[in-house]
Structure formats: structure tokens, C-alpha cells
Amino acid sequence: IFLTLSLSLLLPISSSSPRHFCHHSATLHFDDVKVPIENVLGEVGGGFKVAMNILNNGRFGMACALSGTMKQAIQIATEHATQRIQFGDKISKYGLIKEKLARMSSILYATEAMGYLVAGNMDKGLQEFQIEAAISKVFASEAATQVVDEAIQITGGMGFMSDSPLERMYRDLRIFRIFEGANEILRLFIALNGLQGAGENLKGLQKAMKNPLANVNLLMGEGSKRLVRMISTPSPTEGSFTQVAEPLRGSAKILEQHIGEFGDVVEKVLMRHGKKVMNEQLALKYIADAAIDIYASSACVSRASASNTPEEYALAESFVESASKRIKSNLKEARSSNKRTKQLIDTIVEHSYSGVESGSAPAYNITHPTLIGRK
Ligand SMILES: Cc1cc2nc3c(=O)[nH]c(=O)nc-3n(C[C@H](O)[C@H](O)[C@H](O)COP(=O)(O)OP(=O)(O)OC[C@H]3O[C@@H](n4cnc5c(N)ncnc54)[C@H](O)[C@@H]3O)c2cc1C
Known part of the structure; x- marks a missing residue:
């Protein structure tokens, strides 16, 4: 990490001019840059650690910042829906619009809950929160995209216009997934x-399999212990564990089952691939997606249990209900070898790659039968 002024700023500013985005970007080239010794920050070679710490904070902060974006989008969409009359009634009365607004709020609730949970753990002095910060970043960036996208849908054609704040939010959000x-x-x-x-605990697993909750602790080490603790609804503000509120017992039970299944699937994937699991990106994606939804659901149950309001119970239960479907599907995919899926993917992309790499054909080189032979 160093400070330097001797680098070239390549102008003009890239496509992301302030007119189009809320941030200002340009291409920087570091060309044979000399760094005076007094400008070196910390130790030479120690920058990666600093960068990782900064990234942890940035990732966790994203859940908080994007919660604000989602609140604003839901506000705009709700104001529009409660005023706009179509087919003789306010569109807010129609089932499809209600479902969208409810889903948007439950996604926001989960994002906020994760932000508070990670922040609470950091306030308590927890040093290892990089997995939670990464989970928050992935979840929040995709949640906000979904919420703003649906807000635009609710505001109809007006939402597409550049006068609408939603239009700019939508474009600005794109970078958050990158x-x-x-x-x-x-x-x-x-x-x-x-x-x-x-992997480190694999040897102890056979015994632990008799007890799924102990098993998942072993499977995911400290990360999963935290997941299991969250099921018991820790209160990050009070630093103690509270009971799951009665209306959320069903949701907590579902989550507990998923955590048990999660441990089982992780073990199967490890047994199947061993060290080569690093190359099994599809399986890893399914595992990560299940972990993200389990963490988000746990944060919701924890938060709503501490609040004791019917509205928050509904937000949490609704989130867990939809997350549970995704968790089941992701664990099922992770458990399977996905042999056929991989074959199909390879067939499709190999065709594209060879055409593009040799310059002989476009990436999508498929012609509809009705056009074959036509000039
Ligand atoms: C507006 C803006 C602000 C930024 N601010 C900062 C900043 O403040 N500090 C900073 O350090 N950086 C910053 N960046 C850089 C940003 O972090 C990188 O663009 C980002 O990490 C992606 O790296 P890349 O662009 O090299 O993409 P690549 O690494 O080339 O990735 C391209 C695609 O390939 C995928 N991919 C890459 N490797 C693999 C793999 N092994 N397996 C599967 N998929 C893979 C990626 O997920 C992505 O979809 C900024 C970028 C932008 C556009």
C-alpha cells in the first residue's frame, strides 16, 4: 500500500460519467511508478492484509447501504401503486402487485437483519467475520437488484424514464455485483x-453423524457454529440468546432441518471430490447459495423474535418460506453429481468457444430451420 501522485489518469472519463451514474470512474495506468520510501504505508508486502480488512468492512457495509436504496425503491413503488388507477382500481389492490411489494419488503428485512447481525458481532469484538461479510455482500447486491427491478415494474413505463430515480438506481446498482x-x-x-x-474435521465425522447439529458444527467449523447459534436467536444488541418467538417456531424448525441437511450435503461433496473440490465450481455455488439463504433466514428469525410484532413475524416467516424452497433446490443440486448438466454446458460453450477463438463463427452460431438455405 502506498501513496503516489505519479500515475497517469487516462481521459476522457469512461462511459460512467457523473451524468449517468452517481459515482465517477476513470481508467488509471500505473506505468513504471516510483514510490518514495516515505510514502509507503505499513510494511512492504503487507498490503494484501490491509486490503482484505478494507474489503471486509466494505462488504458488510454494503448490506447497510443497499438497505437504504431498497427502502427508497419500496417507498416510490408503494406511493405509485397506491395512487395509480388501472382497470377501475388502484393497482395496489391487485394480487400480483401486493405479492411483489410484500416480497420486496421481506428481502429488505433480511438484508437489514444481516447488516445488524454482522455489525452487532463486530461491536462485540468478533475478529473473524469475513464469511458473514461476504454473504452479506452477495445477498445485498442481488437483493437490491431484484427490489429495484420490481419497483420499476410496478411504476410501469414511468419507471423506465430517466426522470425516475429508479432508473438511475437500477444502473448504479449494477456495479455492486462486480x-x-x-x-x-x-x-x-x-x-x-x-x-x-x-475437511479438517472429516475424520471425526462418522461419530458426529449420529447428531446432525453437532455434525454441522464440525462441518463448517466456527462459521457453522455461528449459524447454529443464530438459530437459537442471538440478540446482537444485548449480546445474549433469546428464545424463538412462538409464531416463528415453525420457521426455526425448518431452518434447523436445513442446517442438518446442509452438513450432510457438504460431507457428501467433500467425500466425492476430496481436494479436487476446488475445481467443482457448480457444486460450490449450490453450497454457497444454500449457506447464504440459511444465514439470511437465521438473521430474520433472530431479529423478528426480538421485536415481537406481527408485521415482523410475517416478514421473517415469508422470507424463510421462500428461502426454504431455494435451500432445498440448491442442496439437491449440490448432492447430485450434475453429470448431465455439465455435459450440456460443455457441449454448448465448446461450440461457441471454438468458433470465436478461431474467428470462424460468432459465439451463437445457430440458424433457425426456416432460414437455412435462404439468402
Ligand atoms: C466503479 C468501480 C469501482 C471500483 N472500485 C474499486 C476500489 O475502490 N478498489 C479496488 O481495489 N477495486 C475497485 N474496482 C475494481 C473491482 O473490484 C474489479 O473490477 C472486480 O473485482 C472484478 O475484477 P475484474 O474487473 O478484473 O474482473 P475479472 O476478474 O476479469 O472477472 C470477470 C468475470 O469473470 C469471473 N471470474 C473471474 N475469475 C473467475 C474464476 N476463477 N472462476 C469463476 N469466475 C471467475 C468474475 O466473477 C467476473 O464475472 C472498481 C471497479 C469499478 C468498475
Whole structure:
């Protein structure tokens, strides 16, 4: 890490001019830059650690910042829906619009809950929160994209216009899935970090299999212990564990089952691939997605239990209900070898790659039968 002024700023500013985005970007070239010794910050070679710490904070902060974006989008969409009359009634009365607004709020609730949970743990002095920060970043960046996208849908054609704040939010949001660690890389990071702990404990697993909760602790090391603790609804503000509120017992039970299944699947994947699991990106993605949804659901149950309001119970239960479907599907995919899926993917991309790499054909080189032979 160093400070320097001797680098070239290549102008003109790239496509992201302030008129189009809320941030200002340009291409920087570091060309044979000399760094005076007094400008070196910390130790030479120690920059990676500093960068990782900064990224941890940035990733965790994203859940908080994007919660604000989602709040604003939901506000705009709700104001529009409660005023706009179509087919003789306010569109807010129609089932499809209600479902969208409810889903948007439950996604926001989960993002906020994760932000508070990670922040609470940091306030308590927890040093190891990189998995939670990565989970928050992936979840929040995709949640906000979904929420703003649906807000635009609710505001109809007006939402598409550049006068609408939603239009700019939508474009600005795109970078969040790329910077601070691209979401693909973070999914691998989340899964591999979890598996690392599991691999170390593999020998003890046979015994632990008799007790799924103990098993998942072993499988994911400290990361999963925290997941299991969250099921018991820790209160990050009070630093103590509270009971799951009665209306959320069903949701907590579902989550507990998923954590048990999660441990089982992780073990199967490790047994199947061993050290080569690093190359099994599809399986790792399914594992990461299940972990993300389990963490988000746990944060919701924890938060709502502490609040004791019917509205928050509904937000939490609704989130867990939809997350549970995704968790089941992701664990099923992770458990399977995905042989056929991989064959199909390879067939499709190999065709594209060979055409593009040799310059002989476009990436999508498929012609509809009705056009074959036509000039
Ligand atoms: C507006 C803006 C602000 C930024 N701010 C900062 C900043 O403040 N500090 C900073 O350090 N950086 C910053 N960046 C850089 C940003 O973090 C990187 O662009 C980002 O990490 C992705 O790296 P890349 O662009 O090299 O993409 P690549 O690494 O080339 O990735 C391209 C695609 O391939 C995927 N991919 C790459 N490797 C693999 C793999 N092994 N397996 C599967 N998929 C893979 C990626 O997920 C991505 O989808 C900023 C970028 C932008 C656009």
C-alpha cells in the first residue's frame, strides 16, 4: 500500500460519467511508478492484509447501504401503486402487485437483519467475520437488484424514464455485483472457507453423524457454529440468546432441518471430490447459495423474535418460506453429481468457444430451420 501522485489518469472519463451514474470512474495506468520510501504505508508486502480488512468492512457495509436504496425503491413503488388507477382500481389492490411489494419488503428485512447481525458481532469484538461479510455482500447486491427491478415494474413505463430515480438506481446498482469481490468469486470463497473447516474435521465425522447439529458444527467449523447459534436467536444488541418467538417456531424448525441437511450435503461433496473440490465450481455455488439463504433466514428469525410484532413475524416467516424452497433446490443440486448438466454446458460453450477463438463463427452460431438455405 502506498501513496503516489505519479500515475497517469487516462481521459476522457469512461462511459460512467457523473451524468449517468452517481459515482465517477476513470481508467488509471500505473506505468513504471516510483514510490518514495516515505510514502509507503505499513510494511512492504503487507498490503494484501490491509486490503482484505478494507474489503471486509466494505462488504458488510454494503448490506447497510443497499438497505437504504431498497427502502427508497419500496417507498416510490408503494406511493405509485397506491395512487395509480388501472382497470377501475388502484393497482395496489391487485394480487400480483401486493405479492411483489410484500416480497420486496421481506428481502429488505433480511438484508437489514444481516447488516445488524454482522455489525452487532463486530461491536462485540468478533475478529473473524469475513464469511458473514461476504454473504452479506452477495445477498445485498442481488437483493437490491431484484427490489429495484420490481419497483420499476410496478411504476410501469414511468419507471423506465430517466426522470425516475429508479432508473438511475437500477444502473448504479449494477456495479455492486462486480466490485468488492465479484459475486462468483465470493460464492467460491464462502463455500471453500466452509469446506476448509469441514475437511479438517472429516475424520471425526462418522461419530458426529449420529447428531446432525453437532455434525454441522464440525462441518463448517466456527462459521457453522455461528449459524447454529443464530438459530437459537442471538440478540446482537444485548449480546445474549433469546428464545424463538412462538409464531416463528415453525420457521426455526425448518431452518434447523436445513442446517442438518446442509452438513450432510457438504460431507457428501467433500467425500466425492476430496481436494479436487476446488475445481467443482457448480457444486460450490449450490453450497454457497444454500449457506447464504440459511444465514439470511437465521438473521430474520433472530431479529423478528426480538421485536415481537406481527408485521415482523410475517416478514421473517415469508422470507424463510421462500428461502426454504431455494435451500432445498440448491442442496439437491449440490448432492447430485450434475453429470448431465455439465455435459450440456460443455457441449454448448465448446461450440461457441471454438468458433470465436478461431474467428470462424460468432459465439451463437445457430440458424433457425426456416432460414437455412435462404439468402
Ligand atoms: C466503479 C468501480 C469501482 C471500483 N472500485 C474499486 C476500489 O475502490 N478498489 C479496488 O481495489 N477495486 C475497485 N474496482 C475494481 C473491482 O473490484 C474489479 O473490477 C472486480 O473485482 C472484478 O475484477 P475484474 O474487473 O478484473 O474482473 P475479472 O476478474 O476479469 O472477472 C470477470 C468475470 O469473470 C469471473 N471470474 C473471474 N475469475 C473467475 C474464476 N476463477 N472462476 C469463476 N469466475 C471467475 C468474475 O466473477 C467476473 O464475472 C472498481 C471497479 C469499478 C468498475
